[in-house]
Amino acid sequence: MQELYDLFLKTGLRPFAFMSDTLHLEQNVTRSDLSTLLILLFRGDLPMSELAAEMGAPLSSMTSIAKRLERKGYIARAASVQDQRVKLVTLTQEGRQLAKQCEQIIMAMLSRLEAAFTPEEMEQFTTLLFKAARVFQDGGAITLKETKSRPMKIKIEE
């Protein structure tokens, strides 16, 4: 148990640090930027608010990130026809390409896992990890009377 606490501590600043160290493909891209592109690649076009939720970031931060990415030509934003308020975010060709490069690197890391684990271990690991993630998510409000609904770090829908 103490070991887990220890491991927990090691999740310090700079999530994805290892990735952008590896990924000096395009120098001028933030970790958040990459993260955003990956989400769009995986989930398809999304409104700003859903994107922010996926990122675990406040909407105002998402605005900044989206502005950067738009300026750099990796995404495009267009108002939805049904609802003029929602801005649909879409990957451009360059954006999609960069995201795919990044995806490959992640996939390479994951396949390292597959190489290191037996299929049973892999199965176990995935199952337990999801179970744990669910506990952490639902357990967020332990000592709190009323949690303000807010973007959380890890969200698992069933």
Add this chain to the structure above:
Amino acid sequence: MQELYDLFLKTGLRPFAFMSDTLHLEQNVTRSDLSTLLILLFRGDLPMSELAAEMGAPLSSMTSIAKRLERKGYIARAASVQDQRVKLVTLTQEGRQLAKQCEQIIMAMLSRLEAAFTPEEMEQFTTLLFKAARVFQDGGAITLKETKSRPMKIKIEE
């Protein structure tokens, strides 16, 4: 496998977001600040550079964080006697107290895990998690000829 990639994506911006949502004990404390205090509580007094390594942050960021924490009275820094260059960082009484409150919350979350898992699952989970962390750490340099030695997100010694 696709599931793991999905889970991977969800580790967006704001690590520890859930914690400082829960932890509105002291309003005026950053996630990095808390993280720092926890590391000091767990590891004891440390020089700036080791602290930065534990945090997975560059030394210059650590300087900023330490300055904040010192100003707020949670840590103290003193030059080592053997080596005037190293500044030993120590928790003050207030710092230790805050860190302990924070630790309790984490421990509460971890005991939720223990409640949700059987002892075997717990054992399995811990083992696999460490194994995975090791793979990710060593595997950081997949596509790279030469990785600059740099603070990484997850470090497992052993």
Add this chain to the structure above:
DNA sequence: CCTCTTTAGTACGATTTCGTAGTAAATGTT
């Protein structure tokens, strides 16, 4: 001793993140 290099940290400016305060479109409510 006197350089030369390495190690440990700080300073500073540029960029990023985020809370608060807006705006404007959609959705009630009467």
Add this chain to the structure above:
DNA sequence: AACATTTACTACGAAATCGTACTAAAGAGG
């Protein structure tokens, strides 16, 4: 239809982060 409310987002300023350039102490070689 005239309003209030809610929803989806942006603007802006304050704070946090981090790369680069520095300083100063320790150690090395002659």
